[in-house]
Amino acid sequence: MDFRRALTLVVACAAWPVHAEPSGVALQQRIKAAFLTKFPAYVEWPSSAFRQPQAPFVIGVAGAEPVARELEQAAAARTVNGRPLRVHRLAAGEPADDCCHVIFVGSDSGPERAAELVAQARGKPILTVTDTQDPPAGSVINFRVQDDRVRFDISRGAAERNQLQLRSQLLAVAREASDR
Amino acid sequence: MKRIFRSVRRKLFAAVLLTSLLALVICGAGLFVYDLQAYRDKSANDLAVEADLVGYETAAALQFDDPASAAQNVAFLKARSNVRAAAVYTAHGSLFASYRRSDVDRAEVPAAPSRAGVAIHGDTVAVFHDITVDGEHVGSIYLAEDLRMFNRVWTYAAIVLLMILVALLGAAAFSAWLQHGITRPIVDMASLARDVVEKRDYSVRARRRTDDEIGTLADAFNEMLSQIERRTEALVSSNAEIQRLNKDLERRVMERTAQLEESNLQLKTASQAKSTFLSMMSHEIRTPMNGVLGMLELLSLSKLDMQQRTTLNIVRDSGRSLLRIIDDILDFSKIEAGKLEVAPEVASIQELIGRVVAIYSGNASSKALTLSSHCDPRISPAVMVDPLRLQQILNNLVSNAIKFTREGSVEIRAELVERREGSDLVRITVTDTGIGIAREKSAALFEPFQQGGSEVARIFGGTGLGLSIGKRLAGMMGGEITVTSELGRGTTVTVLLPLPIADPALLPRADAHARSEGAAATVAARRAPPSADDACAEGTLVLVVDDHAVNRLVLRRQVTALGYACEEAEDGREALEKWRSGRFSLLITDCNMPVMDGYELARAIRSAEPEGARSTIIIACTANALKGEAENCFAAGMNDYIAKPVQLRRLAEKLDKWLPLPAQADAGTGTVQDACAAGDAPFDRAVLDQASGGDADLEREMLAQFRRFNDDDVQRLARALELRSLEDVVSAAHRIKGAGRTLGAEALAAACERMEAAARDGDWDAIAACREAVEAQLVQVGRYIDAAMAKA
Numbered sequence: 001m002d003f004r005r006a007l008t009l010v011v012a013c014a015a016w017p018v019h020a021e022p023s024g025v026a027l028q029q030r031i032k033a034a035f036l037t038k039f040p041a042y043v044e045w046p047s048s049a050f051r052q053p054q055a056p057f058v059i060g061v062a063g064a065e066p067v068a069r070e071l072e073q074a075a076a077a078r079t080v081n082g083r084p085l086r087v088h089r090l091a092a093g094e095p096a097d098d099c100c101h102v103i104f105v106g107s108d109s110g111p112e113r114a115a116e117l118v119a120q121a122r123g124k125p126i127l128t129v130t131d132t133q134d135p136p137a138g139s140v141i142n143f144r145v146q147d148d149r150v151r152f153d154i155s156r157g158a159a160e161r162n163q164l165q166l167r168s169q170l171l172a173v174a175r176e177a178s179d180r
Numbered sequence: 181m182k183r184i185f186r187s188v189r190r191k192l193f194a195a196v197l198l199t200s201l202l203a204l205v206i207c208g209a210g211l212f213v214y215d216l217q218a219y220r221d222k223s224a225n226d227l228a229v230e231a232d233l234v235g236y237e238t239a240a241a242l243q244f245d246d247p248a249s250a251a252q253n254v255a256f257l258k259a260r261s262n263v264r265a266a267a268v269y270t271a272h273g274s275l276f277a278s279y280r281r282s283d284v285d286r287a288e289v290p291a292a293p294s295r296a297g298v299a300i301h302g303d304t305v306a307v308f309h310d311i312t313v314d315g316e317h318v319g320s321i322y323l324a325e326d327l328r329m330f331n332r333v334w335t336y337a338a339i340v341l342l343m344i345l346v347a348l349l350g351a352a353a354f355s356a357w358l359q360h361g362i363t364r365p366i367v368d369m370a371s372l373a374r375d376v377v378e379k380r381d382y383s384v385r386a387r388r389r390t391d392d393e394i395g396t397l398a399d400a401f402n403e404m405l406s407q408i409e410r411r412t413e414a415l416v417s418s419n420a421e422i423q424r425l426n427k428d429l430e431r432r433v434m435e436r437t438a439q440l441e442e443s444n445l446q447l448k449t450a451s452q453a454k455s456t457f458l459s460m461m462s463h464e465i466r467t468p469m470n471g472v473l474g475m476l477e478l479l480s481l482s483k484l485d486m487q488q489r490t491t492l493n494i495v496r497d498s499g500r501s502l503l504r505i506i507d508d509i510l511d512f513s514k515i516e517a518g519k520l521e522v523a524p525e526v527a528s529i530q531e532l533i534g535r536v537v538a539i540y541s542g543n544a545s546s547k548a549l550t551l552s553s554h555c556d557p558r559i560s561p562a563v564m565v566d567p568l569r570l571q572q573i574l575n576n577l578v579s580n581a582i583k584f585t586r587e588g589s590v591e592i593r594a595e596l597v598e599r600r601e602g603s604d605l606v607r608i609t610v611t612d613t614g615i616g617i618a619r620e621k622s623a624a625l626f627e628p629f630q631q632g633g634s635e636v637a638r639i640f641g642g643t644g645l646g647l648s649i650g651k652r653l654a655g656m657m658g659g660e661i662t663v664t665s666e667l668g669r670g671t672t673v674t675v676l677l678p679l680p681i682a683d684p685a686l687l688p689r690a691d692a693h694a695r696s697e698g699a700a701a702t703v704a705a706r707r708a709p710p711s712a713d714d715a716c717a718e719g720t721l722v723l724v725v726d727d728h729a730v731n732r733l734v735l736r737r738q739v740t741a742l743g744y745a746c747e748e749a750e751d752g753r754e755a756l757e758k759w760r761s762g763r764f765s766l767l768i769t770d771c772n773m774p775v776m777d778g779y780e781l782a783r784a785i786r787s788a789e790p791e792g793a794r795s796t797i798i799i800a801c802t803a804n805a806l807k808g809e810a811e812n813c814f815a816a817g818m819n820d821y822i823a824k825p826v827q828l829r830r831l832a833e834k835l836d837k838w839l840p841l842p843a844q845a846d847a848g849t850g851t852v853q854d855a856c857a858a859g860d861a862p863f864d865r866a867v868l869d870q871a872s873g874g875d876a877d878l879e880r881e882m883l884a885q886f887r888r889f890n891d892d893d894v895q896r897l898a899r900a901l902e903l904r905s906l907e908d909v910v911s912a913a914h915r916i917k918g919a920g921r922t923l924g925a926e927a928l929a930a931a932c933e934r935m936e937a938a939a940r941d942g943d944w945d946a947i948a949a950c951r952e953a954v955e956a957q958l959v960q961v962g963r964y965i966d967a968a969m970a971k972a
Contacts, residue, residue: 038243038244038313041313081314152244169236169240170240172240172241172249173240
């Protein structure tokens with residue numbers, strides 16, 4: 001499947017089901033995966049985040065296998081911020097501070113793991129994305145489902161701590177943006 | 181329109197204004213067009229940028245599926261009032277979010293996106309714009325906006341109008357400035373020029389304000405003015421000069437005119453003086469000549485021997501020549517003065533020629549020359565001519581011919597050349613067999629005073645004026661004189677005259693007595709004068725009035741010689757005194773006298789006489805040969821006049837006319853010298869002796885003249901008989917009778933008297949009978965005369 005068709009599919013999946021299929025975990029997983037690929041466009045990483053100019057953009061996924069799969073599918077066809085996208089599955093207990101630019105902690109990883117990874121990423125140029133009702137402190141973005149639609153909250157304080165700058169557009173579409 | 185722009189100032193103002201306006205309008209229009217285009221472009225561009233911005237802001241909403249956010253984004257466009265509508269579409273093309281202004285119809289929001297780009301429809305510009313994020317097409321945005329071109333146009337127009345207004349104000353200001361710099365000097369100069377023209381004041385000058393062309397113009401104008409000023413001054417001064425010269429000229433003209441008038445006056449005076457002098461000369465010379473010739477005439481009546489008579493004749497001839505010379509000079513003076521006039525009257529050419537022949541026959545016969553005449557009978561018997569002047573011409577010609585012919589003949593011929601328009605062209609030739617004149621000299625004949633030792637002078641002698649005067653006279657009569665001559669053979673002088681034909685009835689009666697020449701014939705039958713008392717009783721007493729003693733004496737002798745008694749008076753006053761005695765029947769008075777002249781005397785007598793009764797005869801005796809004298813005499817109341825020198829014959833004519841003596845019954849009882857032998861002699865000796873005064877020479881001369889005249893009359897009689905012209909027979913017979921009686925040829929006279937009577941009766945048989953008797957008598961008379969001539 002080529003990139004365009006895949007994109008069309010992803011976007012279609014991301015937009016259309018909102019009303020057509022009010023609920024559906026799989027769909028939500030796909031949307032979350034799509035969001036994960038779109039976030040970097042609205043975030044700026046310090047240059048120190050990349051060892052080489054052409055270093056790949058790495059999204060680390062902890063748990064949330066469907067999302068990981070979706071990402072891997074998308075990774076083959078697209079780039080992020082001009083860099084090739086790589087998906088790195090974070091094994092249990094594996095630290096995320098060295099290689100990843102984005103860390104997604106699936107809701108199935110549990111709050112501890114989420115808190116661990118967020119803590120590990122704290123102060124490092126890593127966009128931490130969680131998927132929990134009660135996100136740990138330091139999580140930059142946290143998915144929420146509201147009215148069967150995938151939305152997200154943003155912590156600008158966490159982002160600052162991780163040396164990340166978030167664009168206003170992203171903040172504008174967030175469900176909630178706090179300074180925490 | 182031309183009236184508005186009559187002044188340079190307005191023209192300039194209008195030029196500046198129009199130029200500005202034109203430039204502004206053109207610029208404004210260009211800018212307007214450009215601006216509208218640019219505005220549209222800019223609007224489109226702005227809209228595209230706007231779309232891009234809004235799209236960019238909306239990209240996240242699209243990507244993260246947040247239509248509310250998107251709607252919120254586009255709703256911000258409400259702040260821009262000219263945005264009509266906006267819409268955001270998903271990448272699939274479905275409407276994601278939209279906005280429309282409250283006044284905009286829903287249909288203006290497209291349901292689906294079109295291709296990216298800008299489209300302008302009417303006053304609306306619309307743009308579709310793709311929204312991409314990180315190279316990924318995430319959706320489209322649509323924006324529609326009012327261009328508001330109308331507003332724009334209005335705004336622009338207002339601005340342009342404002343600009344034009346401002347620019348016009350600026351132009352006005354500029355033009356005012358220009359007026360100061362350009363127009364003002366011109367206007368000043370124009371008014372200056374007008375002033376110059378009106379006031380003729382060339383001393384004013386234009387002020388030079390600038391260094392440009394107008395300044396140059398002002399300089400040139402000033403230069404021109406100064407030139408005009410100089411020229412005007414020059415003109416004025418030259419005018420004054422001209423006036424001065426004119427006055428000078430005028431003055432000189434007046435001076436000259438005065439001089440001319442003066443000299444003219446002098447000339448007139450001189451001319452007057454000349455005329456007076458000539459008149460005086462005429463008078464003064466004629467007066468002594470009167471004495472000379474009168475006395476000579478009287479002397480010739482006395483008994484003289486042969487030598488004495490010859491001397492007397494020479495003296496008399498010389499005196500007459502002198503008188504003729506004087507007459508010639510006077511005539512010539514009159515010709516020169518243009519005063520000589522011809523007075524044509526009715527006359528007979530034949531008689532005139534006869535008179536000339538009568539005058540010169542004596543001269544001719546004394547030189548043994550034949551003087552013959554022939555008159556063409558075709559010439560009218562009466563023509564208009566001045567007889568005295570024509571006779572003067574012919575006298576001169578004949579006298580010359582006789583003078584220069586030694587032997588042979590002198591012939592006068594009158595021929596009719598042609599008759600035309602009531603006028604006879606008559607050629608009178610005088611031909612002689614004399615010495616002739618060289619051809620080259622004949623031309624000079626007619627020049628006056630040609631007597632300087634040449635042959636001509638010899639020919640004409642005297643004054644040399646005769647022929648010259650003749651030529652002038654002929655010219656005045658409309659004719660001409662020509663000369664043909666051959667040296668040694670003779671000369672022919674031809675007078676060609678046009679003579680108007682006149683009525684023969686108007687011819688003056690020829691007086692037989694007038695034809696006889698010579699004093700002797702005149703006094704032949706006269707009685708001895710009676711005593712004064714007898715004459716007074718008889719009523720024939722004559723008073724001779726003259727201040728000149730000699731003249732008085734001459735006249736007295738002449739009068740007494742004619743059988744009258746007379747007394748004398750020295751001037752008019754004395755004459756008047758004597759006339760008052762009532763003894764005098766006739767006065768012969770000189771005209772120019774001291775104390776009281778002849779005219780006054782006549783007037784006094786006429787005024788003293790009873791009205792209508794002119795009992796006293798007054799005859800003027802004047803030496804004044806000038807024309808008009810006769811009129812003066814008649815005007816003064818005189819009866820007649822006689823010219824000095826007084827010829828006895830003329831005097832006899834006048835006296836016989838005015839105071840005839842009683843019948844001279846005792847005529848013939850006078851001085852009988854000696855009896856002629858033959859009792860049957862054709863002449864009565866007593867009559868002949870009385871006529872000749874006993875002088876044999878005189879008697880011969882009288883007889884010669886008688887024969888000459890008689891020959892003519894006999895010829896005329898013969899012709900008349902031949903032509904059977906009763907009238908001419910009467911005339912000729914009468915003349916022969918008269919001449920015969922004068923010399924006592926009584927038989928001849930009787931025969932002629934019978935013939936005359938027969939002719940009057942028209943009896944040709946009787947005439948024929950008389951003819952034989954007349955011819956027989958003529959033969960006898962001829963023989964007698966031949967015998968008398970032979971005695972000499």
